[in-house]
Amino acid sequence: MISVVVPFYNAAEHLPRALECLETLDDVEILLINDGSTDASPEIAENWGNGRVIHQEHSGIAAARDRGIREATGEWIWFVDSDDTFDPCILERLSAASDGVDLVVCRAHHYDSRGRIRVMEGVADEIVVEDLKEAIFDGTVRGYVWNKLFRAEVLKRAIDRADRRQRLSSLEDLMLLLDALPEIRKTRLIPFIGYHYRERSGSAIHSDPQRLENTSICAETLAKLGAPSSFRVWFEAVPGIATTAHARVPDARKLQLPLLKYLTPPALLQTWSSGHRREAVHGAVMAVTVPIGVYSPLYRARHAMEKLLVRTKC
Template sequence: MSTPAADPAHLTATIIIGVRNPGAAVSGMTARLLEAVELPGVDAVVIDDGSTDGSSPVLVAALEDHPRITLVRHDESAGIAARRNEALERAGGELIWFVDHDDDWSAAGLTTLMRHADGVDIVFARADFAWGPGPRDRRLVDGVAAWPASRMIPKRTGVRLLIDGSVHGFLWSKLFRRSALGSAPFPALVSQSDIVGVARAVAAARTIRVIPDVVYVYRRQPGSITRSRTPDVRALESAHDAVLDRLGSFATAAERDTFTARFLCLASVNTAVRWGVDRGVMRATVRAASARARSLELRAVAGESLPLAAAMTLLRVAPPLLPLALRTALAGLDAFRAVRSRVS
């Protein structure tokens, strides 16, 4: 645990939650939220994006009359990106924390983030990914693992961390100054709007602090939009282009090519493999990834990451072999996790 940088008592923060069909998770979410808004200077905006599962009355009963919580309900769904943009317009805090209803987060995590937020535009923390109930059924999914203590970094370093994947585009492991996010930072994409918003904030930021604390645990749920059987590669392409549009001028050519290789080429094929798309979708996905890989400077990518350069070489010379290699690697990873879970 890092040493607190400052007393957060003079800071204000808004927790933003977009909700659609939270089901049984609604009670846990409301309990966490009611605890968090007891912190000094903290309020919340919760937007129900047209839930149809009967959870709305529970939200109303728990939150509607709370003086520090703004609850907005819609009859139709507009998507999480639109609802986050809407919530930002209603946010009163100078700091913004985005959370999801079905993950593990707490008032303690927000307190940690706020203690490090004085005088900076973004706090990069860490988050874990949990795939089971045991203490060993989790791994670091975001955050700089190599830095054991809090530190200030310049914008250029923040850009590199996001471009090279040391810091991912998840919103919930970060605390943003409202002014850095700007107006409507999230584009209307089926997925991947998060990283575009993060890129916009990094581009606008003057100062960033990186801390080693885990403030959030992400639990992948069966209904997640990233688990679609027909992954939207166009969303990856749009997000990729938007990130480079914001951050490309701060990055080197090698870093830009590495980002394309990792975030677009490899990720699109990996997503298709992981969620078992049909052969036609797989062929189209690999074909598009191969075309982008041929535009990259492989020597530059190799200078940043040899394994990534090897994957791009495979996409160039024998594209069908990459899904096979990824499928084998993922099967090994799943087997390792299963053994680890049984041991724990």
Template sequence: MSHPRVTVIAPLFNAAEYVDVFVSKLQETLGADDEAVIIDDASADGTSAAIAPLIEGDGRITLLRNEKNLGVAESRNKAVRAASGEFIWFVDHDDKWEPSILEVLTSNSDGVDLVQCRADYWIEPDTNVRVVDGVDDLREISAAAYAELMLEGRIHGYLWSKLIRRTALGEAPFPPLSSQSDFSGLAALLPRLQGVRLIPNVLYHYIQREGSITRGKRVNFSNFEYGHKALVESALRLGVGSRDSLDLFKARFLIHAAAFVPVRQRTPREVRRAGLSIAHAHSRSINVSRILRMNRRVGAEMAVIRYAPVFYTPALRLALAYHDMRIGAKARS
């Protein structure tokens, strides 16, 4: 049986140093009838010029270039509109994946709109940290059951572990956000999915490269609120989401992010204080004691944010220092 045609979409920005390896991996992965749309988001480092000779003569790969920087969400939307495949797979240029990923995903695509494998997280060059997405057994489920897994945090918004039917995506699936556009777009399309198949194979490897922990001055907290609202609305449309599961999702996705991300990204003090203030305000709308019974780690974090926020940042800094030290020791060994 022939496999459905796939369009691989890869948005790039200032990625010239990676394109040799990336294009080679892409050409190895594509089937004879598949295609790829690479979209250069107005790079200033000669990304398009570096790619052009590498894909010359390969009719499967199309290179688009934005005249001005549109951001990853609109770049993906533009590539989706140019896609002709029955299914879409989104990929990041600086990660790794198994050469068989499309063959495995498409062989499991019959009768469903989304196929998902598992993905793991590596620290460059060769330290495997943990599995970050997916389930460890083969199952075919409804969109409602998939929404429940997202509420529970067992499924995330990463696009690279998912093969999605083109007709389910629509013309502009990703909202114009500076972050969380992938999660928000995936959450919003759930009611349109006619079946999901989850496979246990670990086929994609997210790579954290040296120095890649973001150190930003700003965090757009409204992006997390947008993603939270998108999944809650879809879950309720699909008839799932108890009060407890919605509270746990809000704690894990929105409140945790508002407090945690500014500390992790080493933002200025005023940004950290703003995030903790937002987290504290949202924590007043959830039942912390119930969350503590459902998930001890999340519940403990919520208790500190709610009742002792002054201790949150110093405690988190110590925890992150210990975590990074352990991961660094593992990488060195």
């Protein structure tokens, strides 16, 4: 049996749609973890009647997921975010690929806050990976948990290493995956696009002031596992600098300058060679423009021009 863990917090606007999707699943255990919501979402969950609702004080999504892991009775565990949707066949496809492995990963559609869609994570052809950390280093596998089917015993052992993850306000899913690494022997990646992730303007990726610090904690953890210098380019430095510009963070340059130490010519060349060519080029531009204080205004000008072009096409 598969246990489906759905943590939620003040999700009254989106939870009904998620529950509607969950109704398409057969022979599963559904655990709805209310992380201290103050809106109508607990009542919505209780009135639904098709799952087990567990209430706890507001402790953050990492603690809510951990609670779901502890309460799960299935052999496998799958996570769903309360504001996302998925293909009705996702569990059938993930389960069919689970023989002989501890983790199954599918691909997902990413809908950004401007309505753009892209395919994220995964492979074009099915493969079995024996060293998961190498797939994380090169970006083939990312930290998201909602496109992954975990063997339950793997996660139950992993949450014993939860202390550092509990304090992260974002990227806590990547830390869960890293905590599970020692328990995962084999991983199967399938090309099926089964999950639909929606990035909203109020999500942590946009609004969390600790995002840079959390990213640094994850990057340091992976560096200790042997991540190459290219990893910090595409995972930490490039998105970190771009995010401060996009969010119009006050004194953004003070936050950007420390990240430049990762944008060395050898690291950028390695990033290019590893397939992250867009990040390599972006990083090279940052290495030149951040020191002289023009990166943020150039970034915002380009962003404004893109929005204008979209309106013109409409």
